[in-house]
Amino acid sequence: MIRATIIARTLFAFGVAFGLTGGWATGAAADEGLLERGEHVFRAAGCLSCHTDFARGGRELAGGRALKTPFGTFHTPNISPDPATGIGAWTDEDFLGAVRHGVGPGGAPYYPAFPYTSYTLMRDDDALALKAYLFSRPPVVRENTPHDLNFPFNLRFLMLGWRLLFFNEGPFEPLLDASEEINRGAYLVDALAHCGECHTTRNPFGAVDGSQYLAGNRDGPDREIVPNLTPDTTGLAGWSQADIVYLLRTGFRPNFDNVQGSMAEVIKHGLKYLSDADLKAIAAYLAAIPPIENTLPTRR
């Protein structure tokens, strides 16, 4: 009886609110929700640290960050909403094409240095919320710097062949025998934070080697040694889930040494903004993936 009353009251209140705000299509409440969601995707997906040249005092989202890889040096493009030099003139279809399918508005295929190979798993509504958020940021006029790649990787048309061999389009397939928390973690890790793009070795063609999923990379972006995240003794087996959450929130390892380099940026500009529930979901997922033995050299 009480339950029915509560349900009825809730439905009534919802109906009133719905009516007052003019339904789904409206105004402030819907926009705020969209931007908030977009900001969440923005932080989890790590757009800021790649698309801003912090090292040389570049403006936010204006691109120009150099990314050294075994294939040459990439220079990230301007994704601020400037219509001429950024993405301000892009439609929703353009944005989905880029982020989920790895193709620019003109049809040119992107290099997988832009992790569309992971973002393809993103839901359309998350991607469009991200677009709304990016479009709410200040537009910056800055022409893109061309990439400086080794032969034959500088032949962009070869990406078409690469895609045939190595690109598996999304969407994200929920893991049927896993909890909601682990699925949330899997979506955050694979579709948004794209951890595997750095934390998994690549084959000589630059494609991620799925058999070594999250087991680390001896020669990662910026030529860094990237750690093994699997629950193996050579990976994170010695870490509690709370240790993982703490690292993602603060950049501190369990021994209170601090993370440096690219991961420090990922945390500082992205992951530290995620909720406790999100970080716990990531930790739960990492505890559930297959352990893979892979010992990586330490700095000293």
Next chain:
Amino acid sequence: MRSSLGWCGAVVVAAGIAFSTLAVSAGGDDAIKFRQAVMTSIGTHMGALGAMAKGEVAVSEQAKWHAGALIKLSGIVPQLFPAGSGAGKTGALSVIWENTAKFQQVLADFQAATPQLMAAAESGDAAQIGAALGAVGKTCGGCHETFRKKHDH
């Protein structure tokens, strides 16, 4: 007679130079090991406070001991970088000895931040300890980002 004495003298002098060179490089390695030991102890004291901040152990009077240790340790870090201790198995980058003004600044930042740990320890509040650790952690990063090798080739 004199010429053989001269010869001996030259050998002794040469040996002396050789030994003193050895002494300098041994000093370099010892300075590196010592520095790493102190850095590890900083991490250990941070870890003890971290355990309290994370709720793994109850906040206790011991927090003040660790905070006090970190205040003292932050004061001696400037002495851990003698000339010659940049060569060998160390993460210290040579820019430490080239950009001394900036390096002095990050050392000062660390020293300025550690008293927050004592205030937090005295409050007995885990969240405040956590916040203070974060503030000190920023100064760890402030030095390491510029002056310590990344985990790379």
